[in-house]
Each structure stands twice: as structure tokens, then as C-alpha cells.
Amino acid sequence: MxxxxxxxxxxxxxxxxxxxxxxxxxxxxxxxxxxxxxxxSITIQGFGVFEPREKARRKVFNPTTKTFIIVPPKTTLSYKMSAALKERLNME
Amino acid sequence: MxxxxxxxxxxxxxxxxxxxxxxxxxxxxxxxxxxxxxxxSITIQGFGVFEPREKARRKVFNPTTKTFIIVPPKTTLSYKMSAALKERLNME
Incomplete structure (x- = not known):
């Protein structure tokens, strides 16, 4: 949809x-x-919780160039279902 | 909140x-x-996509009782940030 x-x-x-x-x-x-x-974080009743998460910067090795790249820190948004929704989706 | x-x-x-x-x-x-x-699945503009995911039933080993338990299949709701939101949260 x-x-x-x-x-x-x-x-x-x-x-x-x-x-x-x-x-x-x-x-x-x-x-x-x-x-x-x-x-x-934000709780929406009957739906779940949205929570921002800080990901620390990290080193990533590039095997082709054999160098390390520093990936900058970033914010992501995590979502967790409410217990009510979990139950509802698994009723049948 | x-x-x-x-x-x-x-x-x-x-x-x-x-x-x-x-x-x-x-x-x-x-x-x-x-x-x-x-x-x-559902797309909400500027926010992201909600998608139901079916998790298959699986066997779990209980080391105390040394028996396997069958965990029934279940539906979870996954959420993925939209590109616009990702950018917005990581602007600063």
C-alpha cells in the first residue's frame, strides 16, 4: 500500500x-x-515504541584496497512492537 | 513521550x-x-516502510533440561526508515 x-x-x-x-x-x-x-523515544499505544539509537563510528576494512575506512557515527530509528500488537498479529 | x-x-x-x-x-x-x-507492507512518506515478517517455527535447546522445545511460527512487524528520514536524522 x-x-x-x-x-x-x-x-x-x-x-x-x-x-x-x-x-x-x-x-x-x-x-x-x-x-x-x-x-x-515515543510510545504509540497499541502500536509500539520508536526509539532513536546512536551508532558509534566504526572502522571498516576494504579488502580490495587493503585500507580501513572510518564510517562516521549515525542515528537510526528502531521500532519495537507493543505487546498488544504482538498478540494481535499472532492470534490465529 | x-x-x-x-x-x-x-x-x-x-x-x-x-x-x-x-x-x-x-x-x-x-x-x-x-x-x-x-x-x-505499508509505506508512509517521509517516515518509512512497515513490513510484516513471518518467522518460521524453530527448535530451541534447553541446556538445563537437555530437551528441545519447538517455538511456534510467529509474525513480527519490521520497520525500515525512509531515505529522507535517514538523511534528516544525520544532517548535523
């Missing part, structure tokens, strides 16, 4: 205009990203 | 009532979960 289909489905489900759903979805993402940028 | 703070922030950002934000957030999650239950 792509973004448009997603917005359409939510709009149908809630009777909100697609424009409103779009706006709210972006706002939601903005709030999530704002907190992540500050290093905070 | 917990669920309430999250809803409040989105409400403030969009001028939607918290009740509307709550309703829309649940609808959003319902749509995501509905598609996941059918085995579909």
Missing part, C-alpha cells in the same frame, strides 16, 4: 477529508521526528 | 481537537494493522 492509498483508507474510515488526513499525518510524523531528533 | 503527550502535541500543531486527533490516530493504526494482518 502506498501513501495515497493509505491516506484514502484513513479518510474513508474517519470521514475526514483527505486533505485533513494528509495534514494530520504529516503533523504526526513531525511530532515523532521532532522528539526523535532530541533523542527521545 | 507517552501517548497522551503525543496526542496533545499533535493537537496543538494542527488545531484539531484532541478527541479528533485520538480518533484519527486510532484509525491510522487500524488501517496499518489491517493491511499488515493481510501480509501487506
Amino acid at each position: 502506498n501513501n495515497k492509498e493509505f491516506i484514502d483508507k484513513v479518510s474513508l474510515k474517519t470521514n475526514f477529508e483527505t486533505e485533513d488526513v494528509k495534514m494530520l499525518t504529516s503533523a504526526l510524523i513531525e511530532v515523532v521526528l521532532g522528539d526523535i531528533a532530541e533523542g527521545d | 507517552n501517548n497522551k503527550e503525543f496526542i496533545d502535541k499533535v493537537s496543538l500543531k494542527t488545531n484539531f481537537e484532541t478527541e479528533d486527533v485520538k480518533m484519527l490516530t486510532s484509525a491510522l493504526i487500524e488501517v496499518v494493522l489491517g493491511d499488515i494482518a493481510e501480509g501487506d
Whole structure:
């Protein structure tokens, strides 16, 4: 399902205009990203937790050139399912 | 940030009532979960892709009792950041 289909489905489900759903979805993402940028984790009930993780810089060996490359540190976003969701996906 | 703070922030950002934000957030999650239950992956623009993954059943050895336990198959939800988000989190 792509973004448009997603917005359409939510709009149908809630009777909100697609424009409103779009706006709210972006706002939601903005709030999530704002907190992540500050290093905070975010819990969304019934869905799970998003948590930023700092990966340290590391050395990588390139066997062709026989040199080490320094990979800079980076931030990734990890997601962990909530217990409720885990249960729900494994009900059958 | 917990669920309430999250809803409040989105409400403030969009001028939607918290009740509307709550309703829309649940609808959003319902749509995501509905598609996941059918085995579909979901792309949310600027955020990433959610994809259900089937983990096969597997044998686990319990060294104390020296017996094998069969762990039943299960479905997990994997999340992958979008390229845009990756860039954004690693701008500084």
C-alpha cells in the first residue's frame, strides 16, 4: 500500500477529508521526528515504541584496497512492537 | 513521550481537537494493522516502510533440561526508515 492509498483508507474510515488526513499525518510524523531528533523515544499505544539509537563510528576494512575506512557515527530509528500488537498479529 | 503527550502535541500543531486527533490516530493504526494482518507492507512518506515478517517455527535447546522445545511460527512487524528520514536524522 502506498501513501495515497493509505491516506484514502484513513479518510474513508474517519470521514475526514483527505486533505485533513494528509495534514494530520504529516503533523504526526513531525511530532515523532521532532522528539526523535532530541533523542527521545515515543510510545504509540497499541502500536509500539520508536526509539532513536546512536551508532558509534566504526572502522571498516576494504579488502580490495587493503585500507580501513572510518564510517562516521549515525542515528537510526528502531521500532519495537507493543505487546498488544504482538498478540494481535499472532492470534490465529 | 507517552501517548497522551503525543496526542496533545499533535493537537496543538494542527488545531484539531484532541478527541479528533485520538480518533484519527486510532484509525491510522487500524488501517496499518489491517493491511499488515493481510501480509501487506505499508509505506508512509517521509517516515518509512512497515513490513510484516513471518518467522518460521524453530527448535530451541534447553541446556538445563537437555530437551528441545519447538517455538511456534510467529509474525513480527519490521520497520525500515525512509531515505529522507535517514538523511534528516544525520544532517548535523
